[in-house]
Amino acid sequence: MHLAPCESKFSMKQNYKLIIEYDGTNYHGWQRQARDRSIQGAIEAALKIMTKEDVVLNGSGRTDAGVHALGQVANFRCALKLAPHAFRAGLNSLLDNDIVIRGCELADEQFHARYDVKTKTYRYNILNRTLPQAIGRQYAWHIRKPLDLETMRQASASLVGSHDFKAFEGSGSPRSHTTRNVTRVGWLQKNSDLLWFEIEADGFLRFMVRNLVGTCVDVGLGKKSVKDFLTILESRDRTQAGATAPPHGLSLLSVKY
């Protein structure tokens, strides 16, 4: 069989996997944009400087403007055969200090950071006390009124398993398939003021975590009951759920393959 030049060239490329931490405060989200700063765009620009190639970076999924990551995963293919640690060091020296390449490794030729995802885990931070904070304000949603953690736990426990999460999908971004399988979920009292919502699933709809958090907070404030929460989940109706929690409390913790 005769290989066309482009296929031949493709097969010579190496596939690299990156683990990426970023502070999303000053970015318009993961996805490359024509004008605005994005995480994908910043890393692709740094890869272009290193490789002189137009490298496409496949993220495990988008994160919205202002959302952070401790363990976003992405892959890219390029002809330049650089050692993974050299890519990591080179990218870190080129990138602004709000993006850090935590790891770089060679991946299987077929590996794709989005298609191959098994589960992703997100964390949402809430600062629950009267006073706001200056130090670290970029990373937690401040809620003044006391939250009832016990009812929030009861509500979120109902999320485990396979459910149609249409009621928690952001408007204007419909997916044909809105059922996701939640493998782990919980509210943790990190310290006297700080609450963590953590959720692991095989996938997430747009704004799903932030809509779940917003609706759980309504339960914690007594605006909705645990039974209301279950009714909303079953309704598949976005208009019944609570407000979308702000982006800066959310971080993509890790992605499993």
Add this chain to the structure above:
Amino acid sequence: MHLAPCESKFSMKQNYKLIIEYDGTNYHGWQRQARDRSIQGAIEAALKIMTKEDVVLNGSGRTDAGVHALGQVANFRCALKLAPHAFRAGLNSLLDNDIVIRGCELADEQFHARYDVKTKTYRYNILNRTLPQAIGRQYAWHIRKPLDLETMRQASASLVGSHDFKAFEGSGSPRSHTTRNVTRVGWLQKNSDLLWFEIEADGFLRFMVRNLVGTCVDVGLGKKSVKDFLTILESRDRTQAGATAPPHGLSLLSVKY
């Protein structure tokens, strides 16, 4: 005795004490400046809006550009007799979210936040690992090479008590009196990556904490010995000490009266 109008007016003023947290990243330090943003300037501007008076805010001391505070203390006098909690709420609603008034209370008429200081405590954060961090990078000095905590502890232990700290004073800011009394000092391993240097004293020379940290780090890296550190302290010679640690690792934790 006849009171002049200004004295009479002064005696009618109330003296308020503030506890202030701030993220110094976007400020040119505590002290009011003609053009640049300062913490003092921002709070005085907010006080002017609330009181319609030209209020002078006395801080416990300056913090340099980029230095943070969790418990800076300041006092101000004004004729407007507002409840302390109303000042706190009003200021917090007027200030940007990188400054938070944590507390406001009525103070003795004579209380002065700078003259009456008994001790101040500073903390310096060091991230000691190969990789930098994106989340929280604003609050810790990143040092890649491993630090030997034991020798840093031995060096810093020699600081307790009354010493002439002239060797650790920033150049271009001489004080007539450079002896300070250190009541508590230590290096803490906060977690596997994070080190805290904490120091309490009756006062600090300009850049003193950052120069002490820079010189301790030289000890931790093996560039200087514990004996060198003691020699530098005794030398009273700035040129012998290590480099000044960067400002963003430093926070004023608390002030005692």
